[in-house]
Amino acid sequence: MTSTDLIEYRIEHLRERLAREEIAELGVRVEARGAGVLVRGGVSSEECRAEILRIAGEELVGLPWREDVTVCCPSPPDRSEELL
Numbered sequence: 001m002t003s004t005d006l007i008e009y010r011i012e013h014l015r016e017r018l019a020r021e022e023i024a025e026l027g028v029r030v031e032a033r034g035a036g037v038l039v040r041g042g043v044s045s046e047e048c049r050a051e052i053l054r055i056a057g058e059e060l061v062g063l064p065w066r067e068d069v070t071v072c073c074p075s076p077p078d079r080s081e082e083l084l
Helices: 003-020 046-059
Strands: 028-033 036-043 065-071
Touching: 003 028, 003 036, 003 046, 036 046, 046 065
Parallel strands: 036 065
Antiparallel strands: 028 036
């Protein structure tokens, strides 16, 4: 198994785990970037973000990885939008 194959295998395992765990987060993308991995996307709460990063840390141990997971505000705006 090559290094690229190993990274892809670990990425796919992380994707499956994110989909089946209690958080069932499908909006997070996991991509190979060179010799490392990028975990990115938007989630609904800080708790969900923390859980995703915990799981990613477990699944990607030993690999260089970065994250860009942000918490998106699911509530409606507090004022109306003014169109010009």
